[in-house]
Amino acid sequence: MAFEYAPAPESRSIVDIRPSYGLFIDGEFVDGRGSSFKTVNPATEETLAEIAEASDADVDLAVRAARRAFRGWSRMSGKERAKYLFRIARIIQERARELAVLESIDNGKPIKESRDVDVPVVAAHFFYYAGWADKLDHAGLGPNPQPLGVAGQVIPWNFPLLMLAWKVAPALACGNTVVLKPAETTPLTALLFAEICQQADLPPGVVNIVTGAGSTGQAVVSHPDVDKVAFTGSTAVGKAIARAIAGTDKLATLELGGKAANIVFDDAPIDQAVEGIVGGIFFNQGHVCCAGSRLLVQESVTDEVLGRLKRRMGTLRVGDPLDKNTDIGAINSREQLERIRELSDIGEAEGAERWAPACELPSSGFWFPPTIFTGVTQAHRIARDEVFGPVLSVLTFRTPAEAIEKANNTPYGLSAGVWTEKGSRILHMASQLRAGVVWANTFNKFDPASPFGGYKESGYGREGGRQGLAAYLKEADA
Amino acid sequence: MPTSALAAYSEVTASDASLRRFLHGLPGVDQVGAEARAAGLGTRSIKTTAKAWALDLAIRMVDLTTLEGQDTPGKVRALANKALRPDPADPTCPSVAAVCVYGDLVGEVKAIVGSQVNVAAVATAFPSGRASMDVKLADTRDAVANGADEIDMVIDRGAFLAGRYLQVFEEIVATREACVRPDGSHAHLKVIFETGELQTYDNVRRASWLAMLAGTDFIKTSTGKVQPAATLPVTLVMLEAVRDFREATGVQIGVKPAGGIRTAKDAIKYLVMVNEIAGDDWLDPDWFRFGASTLLNDLLMQRTKMTTGRYSGPDYFTLD
Numbered sequence: 001m002a003f004e005y006a007p008a009p010e011s012r013s014i015v016d017i018r019p020s021y022g023l024f025i026d027g028e029f030v031d032g033r034g035s036s037f038k039t040v041n042p043a044t045e046e047t048l049a050e051i052a053e054a055s056d057a058d059v060d061l062a063v064r065a066a067r068r069a070f071r072g073w074s075r076m077s078g079k080e081r082a083k084y085l086f087r088i089a090r091i092i093q094e095r096a097r098e099l100a101v102l103e104s105i106d107n108g109k110p111i112k113e114s115r116d117v118d119v120p121v122v123a124a125h126f127f128y129y130a131g132w133a134d135k136l137d138h139a140g141l142g143p144n145p146q147p148l149g150v151a152g153q154v155i156p157w158n159f160p161l162l163m164l165a166w167k168v169a170p171a172l173a174c175g176n177t178v179v180l181k182p183a184e185t186t187p188l189t190a191l192l193f194a195e196i197c198q199q200a201d202l203p204p205g206v207v208n209i210v211t212g213a214g215s216t217g218q219a220v221v222s223h224p225d226v227d228k229v230a231f232t233g234s235t236a237v238g239k240a241i242a243r244a245i246a247g248t249d250k251l252a253t254l255e256l257g258g259k260a261a262n263i264v265f266d267d268a269p270i271d272q273a274v275e276g277i278v279g280g281i282f283f284n285q286g287h288v289c290c291a292g293s294r295l296l297v298q299e300s301v302t303d304e305v306l307g308r309l310k311r312r313m314g315t316l317r318v319g320d321p322l323d324k325n326t327d328i329g330a331i332n333s334r335e336q337l338e339r340i341r342e343l344s345d346i347g348e349a350e351g352a353e354r355w356a357p358a359c360e361l362p363s364s365g366f367w368f369p370p371t372i373f374t375g376v377t378q379a380h381r382i383a384r385d386e387v388f389g390p391v392l393s394v395l396t397f398r399t400p401a402e403a404i405e406k407a408n409n410t411p412y413g414l415s416a417g418v419w420t421e422k423g424s425r426i427l428h429m430a431s432q433l434r435a436g437v438v439w440a441n442t443f444n445k446f447d448p449a450s451p452f453g454g455y456k457e458s459g460y461g462r463e464g465g466r467q468g469l470a471a472y473l474k475e476a477d478a
Numbered sequence: 479m480p481t482s483a484l485a486a487y488s489e490v491t492a493s494d495a496s497l498r499r500f501l502h503g504l505p506g507v508d509q510v511g512a513e514a515r516a517a518g519l520g521t522r523s524i525k526t527t528a529k530a531w532a533l534d535l536a537i538r539m540v541d542l543t544t545l546e547g548q549d550t551p552g553k554v555r556a557l558a559n560k561a562l563r564p565d566p567a568d569p570t571c572p573s574v575a576a577v578c579v580y581g582d583l584v585g586e587v588k589a590i591v592g593s594q595v596n597v598a599a600v601a602t603a604f605p606s607g608r609a610s611m612d613v614k615l616a617d618t619r620d621a622v623a624n625g626a627d628e629i630d631m632v633i634d635r636g637a638f639l640a641g642r643y644l645q646v647f648e649e650i651v652a653t654r655e656a657c658v659r660p661d662g663s664h665a666h667l668k669v670i671f672e673t674g675e676l677q678t679y680d681n682v683r684r685a686s687w688l689a690m691l692a693g694t695d696f697i698k699t700s701t702g703k704v705q706p707a708a709t710l711p712v713t714l715v716m717l718e719a720v721r722d723f724r725e726a727t728g729v730q731i732g733v734k735p736a737g738g739i740r741t742a743k744d745a746i747k748y749l750v751m752v753n754e755i756a757g758d759d760w761l762d763p764d765w766f767r768f769g770a771s772t773l774l775n776d777l778l779m780q781r782t783k784m785t786t787g788r789y790s791g792p793d794y795f796t797l798d
Contacts, residue, residue: 003753008523272511324523421506
């Protein structure tokens, strides 16, 4: 007897997608002066809207607007700024369903995740930083710390709205104004956020949104009147940004790639560890910079863990992102799908054993089944390169020391996970792992109060928490 | 049946010490993770054909229960009739799995349901389990002699919490022997843990393995007399246990959450969990039951809504 779940699609009628979108500058939607490009639904390849590509001149307008707005916004009392942020947070909650549906359509992530994770955490970030706005003197950053000025922010396509919140909320709370460029494949929720700023009566120019691809992003970060650059995305682009701003007085935070180790000891709560492995790598189709893409499992329990993992993977439902029962949605773009395929093929060619559960993929759109590679060693590329897709490499270890060595043997250092019932071991591992976040008996948990950021090629600076304020403030007399 | 499959575990159950070592050697359960998983499965959206199918299955899995001091022959006869025809207005509505009563009322129910619906009796000094072994076994034999098809026993939680695992094990073994009828067949045994008193998920997992090693047919969460009774995470841990046990021994054991499951929506959440944790082999009244008395009417009401498109009031459904 099989329990076939009937399709349970979320209605997309709750959201209006306009045929074309302009830029959001100085509180108004304006036409861009450059060309335009299309954003597509990765689950169906349907064109969703025509998006303006901001030219250098458009970016210049946006930065000027932000500079003008900075005078008033930065002098406003923290309490007043907080009111705007609280208002934005509440509107996000009120329009949560609309935001979730739009995010799933534009990004391809399952509605379950946009509804239950992304949007609630977005609102939580605005609430959290709204709370800080009038308490900046008590953030441990010296008395009366001052905003930096105009922040140029460039965000990725994996969590379009969440990354916007991580960037915009602390910047605004501290009194900065922003020019934000969303990723070219996922601009729609940022543009809906622009509407929310209007709805909240945010003073014009405090938030400006310029859409476009790499050249627009370049224009934002290299604009001479931008004081602070915040970027989340690939390590390659992060390096380019670091080079572009070298020698200027721009400050920067970079949140880049990762190749996190998820370490399972033989005394782990096995069923929950398997859940954590699944959540660690298949959450958001693996499009997570802190994804647990390297499973390090103690040899004595490897067979048991793999057996359970495979059984669990067989229950994952891949398909329509708007179906409430979907666990794994679409890959965000054709380019990304190609990259995942390429790295997986290399994994196979190098001798790792590839396994995926039998699952039927939709005929149109960009799809990749949840996949694991066993028999992987540190010498395999699949264990070193960031795949940024639902692909897990399984390695083994024998002792805690070996686990630490292997976990740290990567150019990245964004996150790690430890699974063990032994508390002392959790603390020991956490102090030895070179990673910005170490989760214990859980994975991929985000909280606005918790700082996030990496070591080595995973970037520098921290977002979230009290530490996240430091990236947008300077000492009063500096 | 289980004796040969469980031979490999004879060393485990040889002494209190070896049994303790084994049970404490089982992988732990992380509370936060288990609860998150159960909550995640609870968000599955079951509608239209899947919902209609699930509602009928849930009805077939109900153990219609009355376990009150005030139970009378009249009361249980009413319940027995309801078990046969849960929805008199709709002959396509299936019967429930069993009627669960105290041992002295088994005959009354049996006279009505015959072999169409099972009769389950609680025994072993239900619900506290606080009596001498002789009394518990006599209680069991009495219910079996009265014609019970299934025996719901309670474990001695005091012994379990005190770490006297072998005593609990031996009580289950002895009760199972007491379930044997003169013709050699035996009443199905369900072992109730009263998980609300065991408190931790680690204890729930250990109790599950203990009962399965002792040869139970079913493991059951609660008596319904203690809060919290059945919860999704507790049932999740038990489903993982029966799944692992079958993988280790080849023996399939049933699971019965009891107490506190009142709505069709909740029941469907349990079915989703059965499907995704243990597997669809367990989606059958032989392997999964709901111990509930108020659940049935909500299932019927939802079923009517599915067929007619309208909700009807409580007066359109029979009282127990």
